[in-house]
Amino acid sequence: MDSHSGIGLVGVGENFDPGLDLAGFESSDSFEGAPPADNGGPPKKKNKKFHRHTPQQIQELESFFKDCPHPDERQKRELGVRLGLQNKQIKFWFQNRRTQLKTQLERHENEVLKQENEKLRVENGFLKQEITSRMCNNCGGPALPGEISSECYRLGVENAQLKDELSRISSVTKMFTGMPLSSSADPTPSNSGPGLAVRGNGFCGSNNGGNTLPMGFEHDDWGLMPLIKPCVANTLVDVAVAAMDELLQMAQMGNPLWIKGLHDGIETLNVAEWEQTFSSCIGIKPSGYTVEATRETGLVPLRGLALVETLMDVNRWVEMFPSLIARAETVDVLSAGTGGTSDNALQVMDAEFQVLSPLVPIRRAQFVRFCKQHSDGVWAVVDVSIDPGNAANPQMFANCRRLPSGCIIQDMDNKYTKVTWVEHSEYDESTVHPLLRPLLSSGHGFGAQRWVATLQRQCHRFAQLVSPAIHESSSDACYSGPGITAAGRKSVLKLARRMTYNFNTGMCGSSVFKWGKLNVGNVGEDARVMLRKNENCPGEPSGVVLSAATSVWMPITQQRLFDFLRDERMRSQWDILSNGRPMPAMIDVAKGPGQGDCVTLFSSGLANGGMLILQETWNDATGALIVYAPVDEPSMSVVMNGGDSSQVVMLPAGFAILPSGSPRYHGDADGSESRNGCLLTVGFQILVKGPGGKLTVESIETVSKLLSGQVERIKGAFSVT
Structure with a gap:
């Protein structure tokens, strides 16, 4: 079972092993003659001799057992002659096999x-x-x-x-x-x-x-x-219990349910085996939908109970997985748990899940979340989509279904928690651009590997932020204003979090800001342009905001591209805000132990009227992110002294790097190029003003040229055509 066998749950996934030699455990004692003891006492018995059957013998016995579990004496003799076994061995094998089947x-x-x-x-x-x-x-x-x-x-x-x-x-x-x-x-x-x-x-x-539950009374x-009807609440309990049982089994079972890749070691679900083992608790898979299933195990520096409480609190859940969850809310709480904990807590939730690319549609789902404590220090949290007919918002089922997915959480002795994560869903692949389909099928899009990596990164960030040894450096030669204070660090990090959140939701078109998609002739199928109108929103400029994003293939490694984009010495090669000038870093606040996981404040030079550039970056095995936004110097002076960051006006831009490529889409049949390539997503938001505040075709063309020009400058830096 590799690393998934140590969860410590009982009674799940117990299967009979036909290779077990039952004759080695005969029910009667057979000892050799024992010589008398030297001291004249009773004779000592020798150890029992065991006989191991060959695989061929076991196969023959199993085949015969299926047809006749109670053979008579003649059949036993014939089997013994054919297999070279004694009649007593045949007898005990069938006895033990019947006993084990009964058990x-x-x-x-x-x-x-x-x-x-x-x-x-x-x-x-x-x-x-x-x-x-x-x-x-x-x-x-x-x-x-x-x-x-x-x-x-x-x-x-x-x-x-x-x-x-x-x-x-x-x-x-x-x-x-x-x-x-x-x-x-x-x-x-x-x-x-x-x-x-x-x-x-x-x-x-x-x-x-046969009676009606209290929720079935007339509301008056x-x-x-209640938001959930009484009859629906009954159904949701059945679905939640069945989903929990399936999650526990999928978290522990190995081959043949999960098959490991020979080259990358990534586990793949054997769909045929899954269909034989489980029956779907949410109905038949819709026509044209594709199955996506992954499993991953990792250690996180967070106690199990704290992680459980985070998963059951929708706001903390979104904060823990900012690059995966665009929006989430609790529709109804059927149970808040028992004993002051989340044990047996049951909720109905709405959520939007995202991949950082405009070519992958937002996944909208309404699902039941059920939490259960199985033993001391062992918890399980499972999600499963509910039937559209029972949903408060049937439109949340447009492009995917969330099959039993979630995690098993087990406290370890070293103050770490072992997390076994299972992601299992069905989605409409036709809505995904061909460039991104291999990313989703490999599990790097919405898979368990990305959830575990994000959880580990965020937990390390929290541990880093509470540590007094937060790295920061400032250069008085580059910045003549006041230095950053301890309270200022928190304000800067809060501002960077808002900047990155706005960038992610704008790139993917989340419903948080009610983006409207524009279908314009001069915008290619690999790009997406959207707009929204701001009116009196704190931290947002008033007017029409355009968001433009595109994803392209880059035949270079993720690490090399990430190092180039975050290198301040190379910034003038791609950032038009630098005007070809160096942009030295003024302040660098580390967010985690990994290199590049930080928030940086750059000085853009005197030619830009005192404008500063705020940037956040991170990088791990599942992808990388570089987000930046111009901010004015007076506002940042307030923030660096611990002032309110919610009033700082900014529009973000940046890059998302995904580790998986699409060799077939680019004509690379053997996949050699994809192992050294990555997907680069470029996106930015810009305020546009036309006559009377209306959007014009010229504004859209300008945005399209800015987007394509950004891509071409990065390609030119690597001599990529």
């Missing part, structure tokens, strides 16, 4: 029963949560006990039915395992009223004894307006 079936049945019991257990927790959170229609305060007495009675009846169902499951489980369900599954007393014992798992289930009865 497998019992384990499977036990898992099914445990899942059913879990649904019942957590449903009662949801009932408790609903009762305690009821609000009065008249005053808006908590409902008085007398107001819900009739509901308590009805819920008490329903709870009794659930307890009866649990008792039956416990009896069946005891029949298989020889022991009752663990005490953790027992109902816990509640102070909700007599006869109403509820459990504390915190979200609703589907087996409700309780003053409650």
Whole structure:
């Protein structure tokens, strides 16, 4: 199982190994004659001799077992003669094989029963949560006990039915395992009223004894307006539980479900094996959709519980993965968790996922996020798309479906956390430009490798920022104003974060800023021009803003291109803002341990009227980013002294470098060029003003020329045609 076998979960992915020599574990003792002990005591037995069957013998026995698991004496003799085995060996092999098959079936049945019991257990927790959170229609305060007495009675009846169902499951489980369900599954007393014992798992289930859940009441009865319908909530629980089970198995299983590449070592999902092992919990794959599945394991310097809380908080989740998530929001919270933690937390979320290229459409998804603690220090968080008919916004299902995806989080002894990430989705490949299709199919676009690399980079950044040894350097010869303070560092980093976020969303066309796409004849299919109108937005210029971006193939390595673009001595070769002059760095604030992961402030020279250039860069195995924006000197003086950075007006520009290329798209059939190439995305935003504030064709042509000129200057620096 390589690095994915140490998750420490029990009862998942247990398969019978036909190569196991069952005859080596015969149920009767057969010892050689033992000589008497030297001291006159009882004779000592020699060690039992084991016989290992050959693979051919095991194959024959397995084949015969499928047709006849209980052979008679004649069949045993014939098998023994044909395979060269004694009759006793044949007998014990079949006995052990039947025993192991029975054990497998019992384990499977036990898992099914445990899942059913879990649904019942957590449903009662949801009932408790609903009762305690009821609000009065008249005053808006908590409902008085007398107001819900009739509901308590009805819920008490329903709870009794659930307890009866649990008792039956416990009896069946005891029949298989020889022991009752663990005490953790027992109902816990509640102070909700007599006869109403509820459990504390915190979200609703589907087996409700034929009665309606509290969310099924008329909304006017309780003053409650849930975003998710009651019948839909029941369905979402079933989907979430099934998705969690699938995630656990996909995180642990190896070959033949996951096949490792011979050259790059990247794991690929065996789709045929997946279809035989699992049944889709969200329906049949739409026609024309392509399957994308990846898995990655890594260590991050963050405790597991902190990571879980980050994933369950939508704002912190977006902040942790800024280059992957363009926008996200929580639609509804079906359960906030139990015991003051995120255990059994269940949410419905909307999100937009992005690849830093205008040639890859934003992936919009509405999905259920379910968090579960499986043991001490081991958590799992799973996402799965919900049926469009049950979605609050059916338009979120335009181009992809998120199959069970997420991560297993396990605390390690060295204050690190082991994260096993699985990404599995289906998407419409026809909406992706041919240049970028190999990037997505390789998993470098939306795959698990990118999620883990981003998580590691962000965690190292947080650790670096809280460290007092933040590297900074300033040159008084280049900047005559005040130096940067400790509070100023935070303001500069906050400003850089806003700049990069605006660049990413503008390049990919996120709905955050409501970009409108322009279809203009002089703009090629490899480029995209969009516009939006700003009115009284802090930190944004008023008027019409155009965003232009394109992606091109570069036959050079990612590292070489990144070093060139961030080298201040080479900047005059491609940046028109430099006017051919050197642009020395004034301040350099490190954001992480990696070289190039920093925020830099450049001086553009006196010819530009005191304008400064703020730039953020980072680089890892999944890509690189260089984002910059001109800012005026007075505003930056305020920021570097810890002032408010939200009022600084800027429009970003920059580059995104992706490590995967498209040799077939460029005629390189054997792929030799792609191993040394990368994809460069160039993008910028510019304020345009026409007569009466209206957009003109001349403005669009100017933007198109600026974009193509930027690309040609970079190609010329490397003598690329």
